[in-house]
Amino acid sequence: MSYPFDLDGETVWDAGYHTGQMYAFLARSAAEVLELPTGLTPNDQGGCDIDLPVFRVFVEGLYATYSSTRNPVLHGLTRGLLIASLMLLDQAGTPITLKPVHEKAFREEMVTFARAMR
Known part of the structure; x- marks a missing residue:
């Protein structure tokens, strides 16, 4: 069972069910702290649709907080x-x-994540 994240009808991440649920939950919780919407909306396929402009603002806010x-x-x-x-x-x-x-450390971690997220 999977938990797809779709952008304009195309799946950009077909996460495992528990991984996708955890990611969506953590994003919602972080968004509440940041007082920003996530841009992730539950869909009929049991995953989330991504509103890219809103999601980008959320990620920028998350990164700004981290930084x-x-x-x-x-x-x-x-x-x-x-x-x-x-x-x-x-x-x-x-x-x-x-x-x-x-840049270097994040890109290295992203390579590791990429193997599991494609």
Whole structure:
């Protein structure tokens, strides 16, 4: 059983059911803290439709929060959600610009995530 994330009728991530549920739940929770909508809407296929402009603003807000602190706990809590979100933006063809201090490490993690997200 899967949990697809669709953009304009095309699946950009066909997540495993529990992985997709966890991602969507974490995104909703983070969005509540950030006071931003996620751009993810549950669909009839048991996954989520992505409103790309809204989702991009959410990911930018998540990254801005991550970048604004050196708190290792906040970094740890945010990092997995952020990397998966960056991968979704990449797969949608609209990556965001990362700060040089994060670029190498995030890109390396994104390569690891990419193997499981394609």
